[in-house]
Amino acid sequence: MSDYQSRQERRKSNSKKKPPSKKRGKSGLFKKILLTLVILFLVGIAAGGITAIAYINNAPELDPDKLANPQSSVILDRNDEEVQTLAGTDAREIAKFEEIPDVVKQAFVSVEDTRFYEHFGIDPKRIGGAVLANITQGFGAEGASTITQQVIKNSLLTSEKSLERKVQEAYLSVKLEQEYSKDQILEMYLNKIYFGNGAWGVVAAADTYFGKNLIEEELTAGEAAMLAGLPQRPSYYDPFENPDAATKRKNIVLSLMEKEGVITAEEADKFQAEKVEDMIVSKTEDTESDQYKVFMDQVVKELRERDDITEKDIYSGGLKIYTTLDTRAQDITTEVVANYPYSNEDMRSGLVLLDTKTGSIRAIGETRKDENVITYATTGGFQPGSTAKPIIAYGPAIENMQWSTGRSLKDEPLKIGEANIRNWDRNYRGQVSMRRALEMSYNVPAVNTFLDVGEKPAQEFANKLGMNLEDDQMVPTAAIGTFSTSPLQMSGAYAAFGNGGTYNEPHSVRKVVFPNGQEINLEPESAKAMNDYTAYMISDMLKSVVDSGTGTDAKIPGLPVAGKTGTTNHDAAVIQEQGFPTSGIVKDAWFAGYTTEYSMAVWTGYNKPNAHYLDSSKGEDDTSKLLFKEIMSRVSEGINTADFQKPDSVIEVGVEKSTGLLPSDYTPKDKIVYELFVKGNTPEKTSTKYQQPDGVTGLSGQYNADSNSIALSWKPGEDKKFTYKVEMSVNGGGYQSLTETGDTSFTIENVEKGSEYKFKVTAVTEAGVSTKPSETTVSVPAEPEPEPEEDTEEEQEQEEETPSEEGNEEGDTSGNGDQNGDGNQGEEEPPAEDNGGTPNEDGNNEGQNDGEGNTGAENGNGNDSDAGSGNENGNSGSNTGNDETNSDTQSNAPAADSTAPNNQND
Numbered sequence: 001m002s003d004y005q006s007r008q009e010r011r012k013s014n015s016k017k018k019p020p021s022k023k024r025g026k027s028g029l030f031k032k033i034l035l036t037l038v039i040l041f042l043v044g045i046a047a048g049g050i051t052a053i054a055y056i057n058n059a060p061e062l063d064p065d066k067l068a069n070p071q072s073s074v075i076l077d078r079n080d081e082e083v084q085t086l087a088g089t090d091a092r093e094i095a096k097f098e099e100i101p102d103v104v105k106q107a108f109v110s111v112e113d114t115r116f117y118e119h120f121g122i123d124p125k126r127i128g129g130a131v132l133a134n135i136t137q138g139f140g141a142e143g144a145s146t147i148t149q150q151v152i153k154n155s156l157l158t159s160e161k162s163l164e165r166k167v168q169e170a171y172l173s174v175k176l177e178q179e180y181s182k183d184q185i186l187e188m189y190l191n192k193i194y195f196g197n198g199a200w201g202v203v204a205a206a207d208t209y210f211g212k213n214l215i216e217e218e219l220t221a222g223e224a225a226m227l228a229g230l231p232q233r234p235s236y237y238d239p240f241e242n243p244d245a246a247t248k249r250k251n252i253v254l255s256l257m258e259k260e261g262v263i264t265a266e267e268a269d270k271f272q273a274e275k276v277e278d279m280i281v282s283k284t285e286d287t288e289s290d291q292y293k294v295f296m297d298q299v300v301k302e303l304r305e306r307d308d309i310t311e312k313d314i315y316s317g318g319l320k321i322y323t324t325l326d327t328r329a330q331d332i333t334t335e336v337v338a339n340y341p342y343s344n345e346d347m348r349s350g351l352v353l354l355d356t357k358t359g360s361i362r363a364i365g366e367t368r369k370d371e372n373v374i375t376y377a378t379t380g381g382f383q384p385g386s387t388a389k390p391i392i393a394y395g396p397a398i399e400n401m402q403w404s405t406g407r408s409l410k411d412e413p414l415k416i417g418e419a420n421i422r423n424w425d426r427n428y429r430g431q432v433s434m435r436r437a438l439e440m441s442y443n444v445p446a447v448n449t450f451l452d453v454g455e456k457p458a459q460e461f462a463n464k465l466g467m468n469l470e471d472d473q474m475v476p477t478a479a480i481g482t483f484s485t486s487p488l489q490m491s492g493a494y495a496a497f498g499n500g501g502t503y504n505e506p507h508s509v510r511k512v513v514f515p516n517g518q519e520i521n522l523e524p525e526s527a528k529a530m531n532d533y534t535a536y537m538i539s540d541m542l543k544s545v546v547d548s549g550t551g552t553d554a555k556i557p558g559l560p561v562a563g564k565t566g567t568t569n570h571d572a573a574v575i576q577e578q579g580f581p582t583s584g585i586v587k588d589a590w591f592a593g594y595t596t597e598y599s600m601a602v603w604t605g606y607n608k609p610n611a612h613y614l615d616s617s618k619g620e621d622d623t624s625k626l627l628f629k630e631i632m633s634r635v636s637e638g639i640n641t642a643d644f645q646k647p648d649s650v651i652e653v654g655v656e657k658s659t660g661l662l663p664s665d666y667t668p669k670d671k672i673v674y675e676l677f678v679k680g681n682t683p684e685k686t687s688t689k690y691q692q693p694d695g696v697t698g699l700s701g702q703y704n705a706d707s708n709s710i711a712l713s714w715k716p717g718e719d720k721k722f723t724y725k726v727e728m729s730v731n732g733g734g735y736q737s738l739t740e741t742g743d744t745s746f747t748i749e750n751v752e753k754g755s756e757y758k759f760k761v762t763a764v765t766e767a768g769v770s771t772k773p774s775e776t777t778v779s780v781p782a783e784p785e786p787e788p789e790e791d792t793e794e795e796q797e798q799e800e801e802t803p804s805e806e807g808n809e810e811g812d813t814s815g816n817g818d819q820n821g822d823g824n825q826g827e828e829e830p831p832a833e834d835n836g837g838t839p840n841e842d843g844n845n846e847g848q849n850d851g852e853g854n855t856g857a858e859n860g861n862g863n864d865s866d867a868g869s870g871n872e873n874g875n876s877g878s879n880t881g882n883d884e885t886n887s888d889t890q891s892n893a894p895a896a897d898s899t900a901p902n903n904q905n906d
Contacts (some may be wrong), residue, residue: 057245059168066155067188077325086315093203098185099215104202106262107228111253113147117182121148121173150506151188154312162382183235194315196234211281219706221263222271225253233614234311240275240283246276261903292470295325298378299507314405320513324360329353329635333363336630343618350376351602352491356594359492359504380603381484382603385566387592388481390538391493393449394438396461397532405541406675407444408660416476421447438541440551443480450479464529465493465503470597481566490592490601500593501535537676553625554591556633563593567621574610587613591624596642598635602628649679661687670737695763695771701778710778713745714761729758754782
């Protein structure tokens with residue numbers, strides 16, 4: 001215990017005597033950090049080693065066939081059916097190592113791998129330089145691949161820039177050097193690399209560019225240098241397309257050959273003075289299949305633009321390239337373009353057919369003829385003319401300012417800087433609706449719309465449609481297409497209108513699959529370019545262009561098509577220099593249109609536009625419309641193409657043509673149009689332009705008693721082309737229509753006596769506008785009542801007698817009373833000889849009693865006795881008979897009711 005305390009005390013004492021050393025503390029910390037780093041380094045090495053082993057275990061085997069021959073890339077169409085390959089062993093001729101000229105082999109070693117015969121498959125010195133470049137400039141900035149590594153990469157691996165591929169490439173390169181000689185590896189390389197223009201291997205390259213047989217003929221150092229410079233970027237250094245770049249590349253290789261002692265300085269100077277255009281032969285058609293060459297060129301172009309796929313991958317990487325090609329549509333397009341009856345052999349056309357919903361390229365058409373390198377459809381820079389109006393002017397106006405299709409636009413003389421903006425017909429209309437301006441392709445309203453929209457909103461709208469316009473291109477005349485574009489871009493932009501405002505970048509490739517199973521999806525993502533109301537309203541106006549505007553030549557019966565024409569003219573200098581006519585000439589002719597299924601933009605012009613012009617007098621400027629119609633109608637056969645569906649954000653309202661306001665009650669029908677409005681932006685004001693027109697004046701009606709009719713007459717208002725609507729009301733009842741006539745009079749027959757007639761006459765214009773009606777009243781007098789006759793003394797005495805059946809009986813037994821005695825029976829009168837006695841005065845009287853008054857008198861007159869007495873008694877008998885038959889009271893006179901004058905016959 002004491003010892004322990006002593007030690008503790010000594011420690012405390014020592015700690016008080018010696019303060020801690022700062023230097024010693026720092027040294028300990030450094031040791032700890034260093035130890036930690038060593039441990040981490042060892043762990044990193046171990047982990048890296050484990051990872052590297054895993055990568056190596058996943059590396060493919062050395063396949064002699066793949067090493068010797070390039071792996072052809074397979075092209076598949078939209079239905080995943082194989083259509084062709086981009087390259088194949090059939091097109092290549094193999095040269096043995098000893099058959100290849102030394103200058104060619106030395107040229108490639110000088111530029112690609114100067115230590116090829118010294119390294120073991122990888123070059124540590126080149127790797128160090130590449131690592132430094134990758135650290136300072138980013139991963140992948142510089143490669144360190146030897147010729148051996150390139151053989152491995154082109155034969156067995158992809159061009160993916162990843163650690164795994166680099167580890168596998170290094171491993172397989174070392175392994176390849178162990179199994180094959182340097183000469184064998186160089187032979188593999190020279191026979192499988194791609195030189196562009198369908199040339200695989202040095203044998204084909206020598207023939208394609210120099211027309212020489214490599215095995216039998218010598219190549220100069222300059223020719224060898226040009227070939228050695230091509231594989232790095234075959235398309236860019238293509239001597240046919242870019243001779244200047246090819247010449248520079250050749251001279252770099254010559255300098256490297258001089259540096260390596262392959263050629264002398266004098267030889268280098270000699271061959272560097274040569275231009276490649278003087279060294280090469282004329283270009284011939286590619287040896288590979290050209291059935292879908294135009295389409296395949298676009299496929300290759302799209303793949304070349306990617307960083308993760310090299311040109312070597314495309315041609316010799318064994319890729320499966322899944323395209324958007326519709327072979328049926330492509331065959332139709334190729335046939336139509338090839339067989340179109342161009343009026344001039346120098347005319348050219350380019351077009352692109354897209355799927356409206358996806359942006360997938362279905363077909364490409366070009367009249368290339370002898371100009372294989374000119375891609376009129378996909379890269380041609382042509383001014384689009386009036387096809388730009390929906391993209392630069394009217395689309396942005398609807399999108400940003402919610403203009404209606406009936407918006408009234410200014411159409412008056414306009415000058416921008418020194419340029420006078422004119423309509424194609426050199427007329428001005430003061431005001432014109434947006435629909436009409438687009439339908440008839442007037443320029444002034446489009447430029448005025450651009451000025452209202454503004455440069456930035458117009459640029460943003462256009463670039464969302466893939467136009468890629470720069471600031472300096474956004475001038476007012478851009479609204480009428482003074483910038484450059486291609487059918488590929490225009491078809492993509494127009495497809496967005498037909499797709500409800502969703503833009504899909506035009507593309508020809510869906511995906512690429514590498515031999516190792518790696519897959520790259522190349523379909524672009526959809527993007528909302530505009531609101532659905534903008535897309536629909538533009539589409540609806542463009543349907544008017546095709547139905548009744550400048551695009552009627554493209555109209556297809558039964559197919560809902562929207563589209564726009566466009567033309568550009570030569571500038572004054574060209575017209576003057578070439579001696580062209582001052583009118584009727586066109587530089588570029590366009591038609592861009594779409595359905596809900598397909599979209600297409602067609603350009604027509606000349607390969608040398610400054611030396612030619614499209615002659616409108618020959619209909620050459622209609623070529624684009626006619627090509628569109630023929631191709632679109634044929635590719636649409638058998639497809640149920642739906643019309644464009646109006647979204648809920650759009651409503652249709654009737655407005656006045658000239659004002660764009662709501663029509664009044666007096667707006668003529670032919671001055672009303674139904675236009676589209678963005679919901680919530682319909683007009684609220686009613687037009688006061690049209691007032692109620694003067695109609696009927698001086699309306700009068702006259703009753704004619706003789707014909708029992710009413711004759712109406714009136715005078716017309718200012719418009720003598722009125723139709724008159726005549727209506728009638730009787731005794732306060734409702735009005736009923738009598739007629740619609742162009743005359744200024746009308747007669748009503750068989751009117752009802754004692755009634756009041758009211759008439760209303762309304763004038764109606766040819767446009768269907770009704771005037772204020774005029775009214776008049778006509779009263780028809782009642783029929784006058786007949787005055788009652790005075791009774792004679794005999795009649796009064798007769799009336800005093802009580803009526804009885806006696807009178808009837810007497811009537812029945814005397815004269816002809818039997819027929820009429822009942823008054824209402826009307827039985828047939830028996831012959832006179834059957835009456836049972838000689839007629840006498842009383843008999844006649846009784847007979848008249850029971851019959852109709854006049855008839856009884858006639859019967860009475862049948863007796864030779866006093867006819868007057870018979871008439872008198874007959875009348876008395878008539879009264880008695882009526883009293884007995886119809887009433888219990890006596891009546892001294894017929895009823896005076898004018899409405900029933902013949903009551904006694906009932």
